[in-house]
Amino acid sequence: xxxxxxxxxxxxxxxxxxxxxxxxxxxxxxxxxxxxxxxxxxxxxxxxxxxxxxxxxxxxxxxxxxxxxxxxxxxxxxxxxxxxxxxxxxxxxxxxxxxxxxxxxxxxxxxxxxxxxxxxxxxxxxxxxxxxxxxxxxxxxxxxxxxxxxxxxxxxxxxxxxxxxxxxxxxxxxxxxxxxxxxxxxxxxxxxxxxxxxxxxxxxxxxxxxxxxxxxxxxxxxxxxxxxxxxxxxxxxxxxxxxxxxxxxxxxxxxxxxxxxxxxxxxxxxxxxxxxxxxxxxxxxxxxxxxxxxxxxxxxxxxxxxxxxxxxxxxxxxxxxxxxxxxxxxxxxxxxxxxxxxxxxxxxxxxxxxxxxxxxxxxxxxxxxxxxxxxxxxxxxxxxxxxxxxxxxxxxxxxxxxxxxxxxxxxxxxxxxxxxxxxxxxxx
Ligand code: ACO
Numbered sequence: 001x002x003x004x005x006x007x008x009x010x011x012x013x014x015x016x017x018x019x020x021x022x023x024x025x026x027x028x029x030x031x032x033x034x035x036x037x038x039x040x041x042x043x044x045x046x047x048x049x050x051x052x053x054x055x056x057x058x059x060x061x062x063x064x065x066x067x068x069x070x071x072x073x074x075x076x077x078x079x080x081x082x083x084x085x086x087x088x089x090x091x092x093x094x095x096x097x098x099x100x101x102x103x104x105x106x107x108x109x110x111x112x113x114x115x116x117x118x119x120x121x122x123x124x125x126x127x128x129x130x131x132x133x134x135x136x137x138x139x140x141x142x143x144x145x146x147x148x149x150x151x152x153x154x155x156x157x158x159x160x161x162x163x164x165x166x167x168x169x170x171x172x173x174x175x176x177x178x179x180x181x182x183x184x185x186x187x188x189x190x191x192x193x194x195x196x197x198x199x200x201x202x203x204x205x206x207x208x209x210x211x212x213x214x215x216x217x218x219x220x221x222x223x224x225x226x227x228x229x230x231x232x233x234x235x236x237x238x239x240x241x242x243x244x245x246x247x248x249x250x251x252x253x254x255x256x257x258x259x260x261x262x263x264x265x266x267x268x269x270x271x272x273x274x275x276x277x278x279x280x281x282x283x284x285x286x287x288x289x290x291x292x293x294x295x296x297x298x299x300x301x302x303x304x305x306x307x308x309x310x311x312x313x314x315x316x317x318x319x320x321x322x323x324x325x326x327x328x329x330x331x332x333x334x335x336x337x338x339x340x341x342x343x344x345x346x347x348x349x350x351x352x353x354x355x356x357x358x359x360x361x362x363x364x365x366x367x368x369x370x371x372x373x374x375x376x377x378x379x380x381x382x383x384x385x386x387x388x389x390x391x392x393x394x395x396x397x398x399x400x401x402x403x404x405x406x407x408x409x410x411x412x413x414x415x416x417x418x419x420x421x422x423x424x425x426x427x428x
Pocket of ligand 1: 046263264265293301302305308309357362
């Protein structure tokens with residue numbers, strides 16, 4: 001029996017179908033709302049109650065702290081899969097066979113070079129430029145060196161665009177870092193695995209051989225998997241909405257990078273470390289910063305705490321906290337920032353303000369500590385997040401194209417001036 005939601009507006013009743021997802025989430029389908037009501041719209045700033053699409057990629061239950069990619073739990077994937085397998089899974093829907101994975105990797109490697117002229121663009125940036133700005137510009141610039149549009153009816157064209165960006169994006173990320181570090185803009189080594197190659201591209205010194213530490217490689221693999229997708233977050237929604245205008249994959253990804261940059265989203269990992277460092281510099285008084293975070297007249301927020309969707313705990317934060325502990329122990333690093341982070345977490349979890357508002361540490365509370373231990377500088381944290389989120393953006397873009405979703409174009413409730421007469425400048 002089909003289920004119906006009834007809406008009454010000024011005495012008139014309207015019926016709308018209720019749809020149900022595979023995890024029993026129900027939603028009111030209001031596609032016909034404006035048509036049947038003669039222009040009534042909904043208002044939902046921040047889209048807190050709005051489903052922008054139906055999606056089969058990631059399932060997230062914020063109340064129970066569940067995150068699954070294509071039905072596989074994040075815990076299972078972080079422990080057993082590698083990042084490239086997860087890329088394939090997210091984008092194409094199934095875990096790859098050995099042959100499928102090998103072909104996928106070979107096709108990506110085939111595209112792991114960037115036009116040499118891109119180096120001239122990088123040369124034009126000041127050395128102190130934030131790598132997120134550099135990365136979004138370079139990703140857009142790739143359009144100039146590659147086919148600009150993708151025929152959505154051609155699986156082959158979509159596939160080619162996907163392996164192209166998966167091949168080139170790590171090179172751009174490494175170059176954004178190397179420019180800042182004053183290192184030559186080098187290529188990687190296609191005999192290596194995808195993640196190992198990323199490490200080599202970033203850290204290889206011109207004078208030395210680079211051999212990735214397996215502990216470091218495993219930690220990065222895990223971090224990238226944890227960041228790989230998170231359904232309709234700010235940057236992913238941006239990618240889908242830009243792509244919905246039929247803009248190409250590269251510019252849609254570039255827009256996603258910019259959305260990710262903000263400190264309320266992917267920029268939080270950098271902001272967390274800066275906050276922890278500020279607390280350390282200030283003498284380590286976590287209580288003072290807790291009070292600031294709770295003071296409504298102070299704009300300060302406890303970075304790395306709270307999440308739009310998780311109102312119980314962030315399952316990624318649980319995995320990452322253990323990984324951070326293990327990595328620091330295995331590398332023999334004693335980071336005072338970790339102690340401050342743990343102290344802050346304990347206090348916040350026991351504090352009524354945070355308890356009442358269901359504010360828990362999110363994935364970025366601990367990711368920066370791992371990046372630091374890996375030798376990745378603070379400004380590169382958000383680019384590393386982008387590297388991890390890339391397959392999610394691609395998967396969501398591909399799904400949007402395959403479902404032939406209409407152009408994204410929200411409505412509004414106009415609250416400005418009504419019609420008024422124009423006055424010439426002398427009369428104003
Ligand atoms: N510190 C102090 N108070 C907070 C925090 C925080 N980190 N987060 C939320 N609150 C408070 C708000 O002031 C608000 O209080 P009020 O009800 O008294 O007004 C209440 O909790 C609800 O907060 P909202 O901003 O309405 O929650 P929303 O879902 O819009 O925001 C967000 C979620 C942006 C993540 C927010 O919690 C935040 O700013 N956190 C810090 C930044 C951060 O860590 N971002 C990373 C997110 S994870 C990611 O992108 C991978």
